[in-house]
Amino acid sequence: xxxxxxxxxxxxxxxxxxxxxxxxxxxxxxxxxxxxxxxxxxxxxxxxxxxxxxxxxxxxxxxxxxxxxxxxxxxxxxxxxxxxxxxxxxxxxxxxxxxxxxxxxxxxxxxxxxxxxxxxxxxxxxxxxxxxxxxxxxxxxxxxxxxxxxxxxxxxxxxxxxxxxxxxxxxxxxxxxxxxxxxxxxxxxxxxxxxxxxxxxxxxxxxxxxxxxxxxxxxxxxxxxxxxxxxxxxxxxxxxxxxxxxxxxxxxxxxxxxxxxxxxxxxxxxxxxxxxxxxxxxxxxxxxxxxxxxxxxxxxxxxxxxxxxxxxxxxxxxxxxxxxxxxxxxxxxxxxxxxxxxxxxxxxxxxxxxxxxxxxxxxxxxxxxxxxxxxxxxxxxxxxxxxxxxxxxxxxx
Numbered sequence: 001x002x003x004x005x006x007x008x009x010x011x012x013x014x015x016x017x018x019x020x021x022x023x024x025x026x027x028x029x030x031x032x033x034x035x036x037x038x039x040x041x042x043x044x045x046x047x048x049x050x051x052x053x054x055x056x057x058x059x060x061x062x063x064x065x066x067x068x069x070x071x072x073x074x075x076x077x078x079x080x081x082x083x084x085x086x087x088x089x090x091x092x093x094x095x096x097x098x099x100x101x102x103x104x105x106x107x108x109x110x111x112x113x114x115x116x117x118x119x120x121x122x123x124x125x126x127x128x129x130x131x132x133x134x135x136x137x138x139x140x141x142x143x144x145x146x147x148x149x150x151x152x153x154x155x156x157x158x159x160x161x162x163x164x165x166x167x168x169x170x171x172x173x174x175x176x177x178x179x180x181x182x183x184x185x186x187x188x189x190x191x192x193x194x195x196x197x198x199x200x201x202x203x204x205x206x207x208x209x210x211x212x213x214x215x216x217x218x219x220x221x222x223x224x225x226x227x228x229x230x231x232x233x234x235x236x237x238x239x240x241x242x243x244x245x246x247x248x249x250x251x252x253x254x255x256x257x258x259x260x261x262x263x264x265x266x267x268x269x270x271x272x273x274x275x276x277x278x279x280x281x282x283x284x285x286x287x288x289x290x291x292x293x294x295x296x297x298x299x300x301x302x303x304x305x306x307x308x309x310x311x312x313x314x315x316x317x318x319x320x321x322x323x324x325x326x327x328x329x330x331x332x333x334x335x336x337x338x339x340x341x342x343x344x345x346x347x348x349x350x351x352x353x354x355x356x357x358x359x360x361x362x363x364x365x366x367x368x369x370x371x372x373x374x375x376x377x378x379x380x381x382x383x384x385x386x387x388x389x390x391x392x393x394x395x396x397x
Contacts, residue, residue, distance in 0.1 A: 023075030026133055033137065039144040045070050048129075048136045052077065055128055065094055067117075077129045079121040085114040149179055150215040154208045160229045163219070165199045175203065180215055188220035191253035193289055202287060204229060222252035227293070230284045231258070237272040244269075246298040249352035253291055255341075257309060257349045261298040270295050294349075302327070306358060309350035313339035320356065327356045336362030 030041040052068040056079060065082040083096035096118075101110040104118060122128075163175030163182060171186035173195055184203060195201060203219035204226035210216075220226065228245050237243040242264050250256040260269040273295050274281045285293055296308040306327050307315035316330040331339045339360050340347050351358045 026075040051132045081120045224248045224250040234280045249349040255292040257294045259298040330361045333362040
């Protein structure tokens with residue numbers, strides 16, 4: 001081999017090696033992205049192949065018989081065109097004559113109808129591939145980051161998270177939840193509460209939605225399940241499943257009634273929730289800024305449950321109609337106002353907790369039959385705008 005030919009061969013070899021090395025850098029970069037961003041390399045390469053396939057469509061007028069393959073080891077890009085062997089070529093894009101097929105693949109005999117795969121990688125395809133790769137990688141990183149972030153918050157849905165108060169917009173409060181911002185609307189705040197800038201507050205994550213800009217989360221402090229989760233945090237027996245919260249009725253900022261049941265006869269469910277020296281219930285009350293909490297014992301006996309729900313009033317007797325879901329209750333006359341509560345709140349919460357319409361009888365404030373009638377109440381009132389009734393019967397409303 002002459003010296004000029006040798007130099008030309010070396011130059012060609014170096015150029016080919018540079019192309020391979022450059023493509024290998026792509027693979028190395030994708031390996032690093034996979035480790036750092038948790039984005040699968042195969043996902044990016046498959047998307048890149050599809051993007052390059054669309055680029056080929058502009059040149060070959062179709063992508064039906066075009067296949068782009070990226071070598072997973074060295075990153076080399078190849079474009080193949082599949083053509084069907086035909087005696088008479090009517091469409092050169094999709095068909096190839098037997099003579100040319102034999103010329104392209106002399107070691108393989110061809111018959112009409114055979115499919116031949118020809119490499120048609122354009123000369124400038126390396127540059128196109130590099131440009132597309134950059135676009136695809138950036139797009140995929142953003143998509144995967146949004147997906148991962150959505151899954152992280154979706155796993156926390158219907159649970160308590162902590163946010164930092166950033167700013168006010170009217171009565172709405174904007175919170176920093178880490179990588180996502182949320183708005184605590186006025187309807188989802190506890191009435192009378194105020195928040196300081198940079199203050200860390202607990203909120204109930206009631207809903208997570210995926211959007212093109214990332215997850216959108218709905219948070220609240222007025223939802224009844226916010227109280228439920230707070231008790232789960234401080235009461236070990238609830239977390240371990242020994243004590244169950246059977247139902248909650250709440251008017252945020254004023255009063256909550258919660259019915260609890262023990263799966264262990266040796267564990268008092270009410271005592272477990274109250275705690276030694278009331279430390280457990282006081283921790284929840286402190287988080288709710290002084291909201292009153294009545295914890296009652298759950299029972300399958302509707303009469304006894306209604307009597308418990310009217311706490312702190314003493315109940316003389318309860319007459320229930322399970323079919324109509326109505327109950328007539330007699331209380332000592334001197335405790336009539338206590339049983340009813342301010343603006344009917346105690347009786348209203350008891351009705352929502354038990355699912356019964358309750359009429360209370362005493363020595364005064366009676367109707368023609370001698371009963372004080374508690375008006376029907378909207379079971380979903382005062383729950384915050386995102387209240388979602390439970391389907392498993394826990395709310396008992």
